[in-house]
Amino acid sequence: MIIIASFIFAYILSGTGSPISKEHFDIPSDTTGVCPVTGDKLSGESPSFRYIDKEISFCNDGCVMAFKKEPAKYINSGLKCMPCNEDDSNHNISAVHDGVKYYFCGKGCKSKFEADAEKYLNEYKK
């Protein structure tokens, strides 16, 4: 009886598999704790900059400036197109507002943004 019970127990263990799958380690590390420009670990007092709906921290102001010029260089995916709220902006369709570059899914959204940039930026500050 004990043998049967332990066999069933072993079967259950192998059947459920390990709860820690490899995928857990493949999630792209989010920007918290690491400067997206240099990849360096951040110390306590790091400047931060809000890009659309993300608060991002950097190791210094130089990195913030580099980021503002070309965010797509440092954020590979999830660049938001503000007028339509989609995360699939085209890196080749961009507009600069207040020294910060923003990306859009198409020319239509770019024009909407340029017509009233502050309105869209404020919507994503909430």
Ligand SMILES: [Zn+2]
């Ligand atoms: Zn940095």
Ligand SMILES: [Zn+2]
């Ligand atoms: Zn769009």
